[in-house]
Amino acid sequence: EAGVTQFPSHSVIEKGQTVTLRCDPISGHDNLYWYRRVMGKEIKFLLHFVKESKQDESGMPNNRFLAERTGGTYSTLKVQPAELEDSGVYFCASSRFPGQIETQYFGPGTRLLVL
């Protein structure tokens, strides 16, 4: 079984540009989560999809961030326009069943650097 994959592994962009991160969850997993770790800080929850619906987006920092999960499969997280403080590691995780506590399986992360 393939694990959670994320693309790209690294991205370096200039302030004001747009970046789109992609996450492919484990096949059959209805739950998909995005987290972020800003340098020197804790890993913070951003949002949670159940299939294609946003279940909880309370951690999204502002409206420059847009997450989608078309068809309930892969998800994208777009940052537009990027700011310096958006630099960090963006993790995606997935789990199988909605509505219950389960292990979340994490991807390797995307390292974003905004210059």
Add this chain to the structure above:
Amino acid sequence: AQSVTQPDIHITVSEGASLELRCNYSYGATPYLFWYVQSPGQGLQLLLKYFSGDTLVQGIKGFEAEFKRSQSSFNLRKPSVHWSDAAEYFCAVGAGEYGNKLVFGAGTILRVKS
């Protein structure tokens, strides 16, 4: 609000020595608790979890953790550390309606001396 404290940012132990990583949480009800490890270039891998039942939890790679409600702690232990255990370790508590919104501690970086 739920929170997790990992008091040690860095820990260095000798190979073969025992290890204890500390984790304290703040949560009103019975918590869902997790320990994850991140090796360089890798994603977070689950070491162990506590949902209910036996307060001593066994995990992968020879790790164990003990849930102590009276101390709001969930410390991670290993009797004999191997060089391959060098990594960053994260304690987390499950928050939100179903406990699946993870709240992480700041992480502890483990260095192993040969």
